[in-house]
Amino acid sequence: MRHLIDIQDLSVEEVDELIHTAEDIIENPEKYAEACRGRKLATLFFEPSTRTRLSFEAAMLDLGGRTLGFSDAATSSASKGETVGDTVQVVSCYADIIAMRHPKEGAPFAAAQVSRVPIINAGDGGHNHPTQTLTDLLTIHRERGDLNNLTIGFCGDLKFGRTVHSLVSALSRYTGIQFIFIAPNELRIPDYVKENTLDPLHLPYREVESMEEAMPELDVLYMTRVQKERFFNEADYLRLRDTYILDPAKLAAAKPEMRILHPLPRVNEITVDVDKDPRACYFKQVANGKFIRMALIMKLLEVHA
Numbered sequence: 001m002r003h004l005i006d007i008q009d010l011s012v013e014e015v016d017e018l019i020h021t022a023e024d025i026i027e028n029p030e031k032y033a034e035a036c037r038g039r040k041l042a043t044l045f046f047e048p049s050t051r052t053r054l055s056f057e058a059a060m061l062d063l064g065g066r067t068l069g070f071s072d073a074a075t076s077s078a079s080k081g082e083t084v085g086d087t088v089q090v091v092s093c094y095a096d097i098i099a100m101r102h103p104k105e106g107a108p109f110a111a112a113q114v115s116r117v118p119i120i121n122a123g124d125g126g127h128n129h130p131t132q133t134l135t136d137l138l139t140i141h142r143e144r145g146d147l148n149n150l151t152i153g154f155c156g157d158l159k160f161g162r163t164v165h166s167l168v169s170a171l172s173r174y175t176g177i178q179f180i181f182i183a184p185n186e187l188r189i190p191d192y193v194k195e196n197t198l199d200p201l202h203l204p205y206r207e208v209e210s211m212e213e214a215m216p217e218l219d220v221l222y223m224t225r226v227q228k229e230r231f232f233n234e235a236d237y238l239r240l241r242d243t244y245i246l247d248p249a250k251l252a253a254a255k256p257e258m259r260i261l262h263p264l265p266r267v268n269e270i271t272v273d274v275d276k277d278p279r280a281c282y283f284k285q286v287a288n289g290k291f292i293r294m295a296l297i298m299k300l301l302e303v304h305a
C-alpha cells in the first residue's frame with residue numbers, strides 16, 4: 001500500500017506518469033468516468049480549505065466514486081479529544097482512501113502508520129503540500145511543455161508556505177533549474193530546505209528582497225500569501241503582509257512568456273487587474289488540480305481506466 005506524504009514518496013518517473021495521465025484525462029474525460037465506481041474517498045480536513053478539499057471531492061466524483069468526510073475539526077471527534085491516529089483507524093473502516101489536512105506538521109505521516117488505506121497529505125502545517133505541487137508541475141508542464149531548464153522565482157512567505165517547500169523539493173530533481181527566493185528577511189526559505197535539498201545537490205539559488213530585481217530573469221513567478229494563521233503575533237503579520245504586491249506596472253519588466261502561478265487563496269499579493277494578463281495562470285492551476293488528483297487517486301487505488 002502506498003501513501004503520499006511527501007512529494008519524494010513518488011519517483012520522478014511516477015510524477016511524470018501522473019502528469020501524462022492527467023493530460024489524458026483532460027483530453028478524454030469519458031474514459032475515466034467509471035474508474036473508481038464503488039470506491040469511497042474520505043476528506044479529513046482539520047484546517048480550512050476551499051480548493052484542495054473540493055478538488056479532491058470533484059476528482060473522486062468524476063471518477064465515478066463517492067466521498068464522505070468533514071471540513072472542520074470542530075464538528076469531528078477531534079473536538080472531544082480523539083487522537084489523529086484513532087480518527088484515521090476509524091475512517092479507514094469506512095473509506096478506501098483518505099485525503100487529510102492538519103495544522104500539525106507530520107500529522108498525515110503519523111496517520112499513515114495506523115491507516116488501513118492510502119493516506120494523502122493535503123497540507124500539514126507549514127511543512128508540505130505534495131498534491132499542490134503535482135498541480136503546479138502539471139500547470140508548468142502544460143504551459144511550457146517541459147519541467148527542465150527554468151528559472152523560477154518564489155515570492156512572499158517562503159518560511160511558512162508549505163506549497164513552496166514541496167515544489168522546491170520536486171523541482172530539485174529536474175535539470176537546469178535556477179531558484180530565486182524573493183522574501184523579506186523574516187520570511188526567508190527555511191534552512192532545512194537549503195540543507196536537505198538545495199546544498200547536497202549543489203543547486204543554484206539566490207535569495208533577494210526585491211521582486212523588481214528578479215523579474216526580468218524569470219520563466220515562472222510563484223506568488224504566495226503571507227500565512228497569517230502561522231504567525232505568533234498579529235503585529236508581525238500586519239507589518240509583513242503587503243511586502244509584495246504584483247501589479248501590471250511590475251509585470252512590465254517580465255518576459256512575455258513568463259508564467260505567474262499562485263496556489264491561492266490570494267489576499268493582496270496580486271492585484272485583480274493582473275488576472276487578464278495572458279501570463280496569469282492561477283485559475284488554470286485550479287482547474288489542473290482536479291485532473292492531477294484524479295490521476296493520483298487512481299494510482300494509489302491501483303485502478304485503471
Ligand code: NCD
Pocket residue numbers: 051052123129132162163224225263264265
Ligand atoms: C495553499 C495551502 O493550503 O497551503 N492553498 C491551497 O491548498 N491551494 C496556500 C495557502 O493557503 O496560502
